[in-house]
Amino acid sequence: MAGGGGEGEAEASALEFTPTWIVAVVCSLIVLISLAAERCLHYLGKTLKGKNQKALFEALLKVKEELMLLGFISLLLTVFQGALQRTCIPPGWTSYMLPCQNAGGHAKMSPSEAHDMVAGALGLTHRRLLAENGPRAQHCQKKGEVPLLSLEALHQLHIFIFILAIAHVIFSVLTMLLGSARIRQWKHWEDEIQKDVTGNGPRKVTHVHQFEFIREHFKGIGRDSTVLSWLHSFVKQFYGSVTKSDYTTMRLGFIMTHCRGNPKFDFHRYMVRALEADFKKVVGISWYLWIFVVVFMLLNVNGWHTYFWISFIPLLLLLAVGTKLEHVITQLAHEVAEKHSAIEGDLVVNPSDEHFWFGRPRIVLYLIHFILFQNAFEIAFFFWILTTYGFNSCIMDHVPFIVPRLVVGAIIQLVCSYSTLPLYAIVTQMGTFFKKEIFDEHVQQGLVGWAQKAKKRKALKNNGASGAAGSTNGSSHPSARLELMRRAVALEEGSSGGD
Structure with a gap:
């Protein structure tokens, strides 16, 4: 009966039985908070660009990338939470490497006792665990096992x-x-x-x-x-x-x-x-x-x-x-x-x-x-x-x-x-x-352009595409220009020699 009550409570709390005004209010708050955070980051980026702080602006973009990665990790955990709930393990496996010592030590327990111990470690009662996980928790319960990770822990x-x-x-x-x-x-x-x-x-x-x-x-x-x-x-x-x-x-x-x-x-x-x-x-x-x-x-x-x-x-x-x-x-x-x-x-x-x-x-x-x-x-x-x-x-x-x-x-x-x-x-x-x-930013951009051209010319020369004409073109450049190109190639890789 406890299991049936838990399943009924889970069905009653599903989205299809939730008032639409509650769903709309919660979604509105989430969207408003997200938009406010996005706008703050946007204006911070504009301020950094306005003050010509390119390096700090790129660091801000890195922070945005990390937030996107967090969102993707959170999405994966949400998508696979059903699979984690359906993955069952023997109760004895939950007795090892616990962050908190249980009162019963590592003594052998029955499946139901092991299940109650896991729920208790998370501050949940057996009935609440069933109410939250519904049939997924019963899936492992019927096998005499426990879920790999509870929904609360997830x-x-x-x-x-x-x-x-x-x-x-x-x-x-x-x-x-x-x-x-x-x-x-x-x-x-x-x-x-x-x-x-x-x-x-x-x-x-x-x-x-x-x-x-x-x-x-x-x-x-x-x-x-x-x-x-x-x-x-x-x-x-x-x-x-x-x-x-x-x-x-x-x-x-x-x-x-x-x-x-x-x-x-x-x-x-x-x-x-x-x-x-x-x-x-x-x-x-x-x-x-x-x-x-x-x-x-x-x-x-x-x-x-x-x-x-x-x-x-x-x-x-x-x-x-x-x-x-x-x-x-x-x-x-x-x-x-x-x-x-x-x-x-x-x-x-x-x-x-x-x-x-x-x-x-x-x-x-x-x-x-x-x-x-x-x-x-x-x-x-x-x-x-x-x-x-x-x-x-x-x-x-x-x-x-x-x-x-x-x-x-x-x-x-x-x-x-x-x-x-x-x-x-x-x-x-x-x-x-x-x-x-x-170098200043505009000089860096110019040198990177020189570096790209230098690499292309070097690739053509190595492939023998230009032949004798390539040798003529190479000798026509002033020595100072060749030196600048050499430094530009090194700069594009992050550093340059001092001589």
């Missing part, structure tokens, strides 16, 4: 995925805003340097250890003390991560390597443009990040305190990244001090990819991307549990494990915003190549 999974993506975007934007505010504080250094730039005057010879940049990175550190050098780099990321001498020296090294003929090059503006372009990568949620979500949810087993331990992963990675970036600056100083005892004129460092992990500065960006996502995952999971099950839920874990997680999350956000991101912005410019953001 709805909560919808909410969690949405909260996770929104939290990641919010935390990424917050980090970018705070980090950019920190980087803008360096603008007065750039203005001072621009005023002090002089012509080819007399160049005095200075002992290398008289330069402030060298003194800062050799202070209290022996020349051959690798351990002290790394410890100095670790500590420095927490105070004065980038000093005026660091900025001045790295700026000059970049200019002398990549644009020697333009001593008044606005390095600060280029650095900010490059960071805004990288923000498009950070704000997105890549496929491998979704894999991490699945793995972490799998390991959320009662008694393992998984989310407490994994909260230290982004913290350790963040400290490692900050230490490495500081150590790159120290390596630049040591490299100059080892090669010269005295220098004529200004101190010039030599940018190189060899200072970075595996010779790829881009790896640092991927690590920052993972750190921000992992931190957002921790905070999003906490608030999802808090709003869905309450603070006293067993899945929330004990208070001694909750408080450190929140504290670590706050530390990661602050350190990443005010130390690591500004460090990344300037130190990754010390690689072998520069980024296409070194």
Whole structure:
């Protein structure tokens, strides 16, 4: 009888027996909220385009793509919820890897007891579960089994995925805003340097250890003390991560390597443009990040305190990244001090990819991307549990494990915003190549056009289509034009050589 009552309640709550005014009101509210969100994003995009913030506008488009992906994931979960309800599993399978320990432990249970245990874990009674799932729940009940996933759990999974993506975007934007505010504080250094730039005057010879940049990175550190050098780099990321001498020296090294003929090059503006372009990568949620979500949810087993331990992963990675970036600056100083005892004129460092992990500065960006996502995952999971099950839920874990997680999350956000991101912005410019953001937008578009033409000509030449005529056409171009084309091809791939 209980089953018949549940089936009748399910039929009565179906859409065909729901008053039309209720359907119309609910649909109207959903449409209004969706249109309001779409208009807000639209006007934000127009504002960014009006202020010529192309990189941030493209990051906004990336956010829209993520929202579309979320919508598609939600649609798939809705479409396949019937199949999930009809997929039945033995009751014993539900006794393993539970996020909350049941009172009966892992003792063998009857099918009906196992079904009631699953419903109770979701805060539902047996009658309510039948009322919501109707005949689909009875489909497994008749077999002595339980559904793979309840309808209530499926709805909560919808909410969690949405909260996770929104939290990641919010935390990424917050980090970018705070980090950019920190980087803008360096603008007065750039203005001072621009005023002090002089012509080819007399160049005095200075002992290398008289330069402030060298003194800062050799202070209290022996020349051959690798351990002290790394410890100095670790500590420095927490105070004065980038000093005026660091900025001045790295700026000059970049200019002398990549644009020697333009001593008044606005390095600060280029650095900010490059960071805004990288923000498009950070704000997105890549496929491998979704894999991490699945793995972490799998390991959320009662008694393992998984989310407490994994909260230290982004913290350790963040400290490692900050230490490495500081150590790159120290390596630049040591490299100059080892090669010269005295220098004529200004101190010039030599940018190189060899200072970075595996010779790829881009790896640092991927690590920052993972750190921000992992931190957002921790905070999003906490608030999802808090709003869905309450603070006293067993899945929330004990208070001694909750408080450190929140504290670590706050530390990661602050350190990443005010130390690591500004460090990344300037130190990754010390690689072998520069980024296409070194040019203004209209110049970039022109060079990309040159690159496309150059690739077509190269393809024709390799295929032997032009023959002798191709050789004649190639020799007719001025050497400067060929050099521009070569650089344009490299720029289209993301960077260009400095010679």
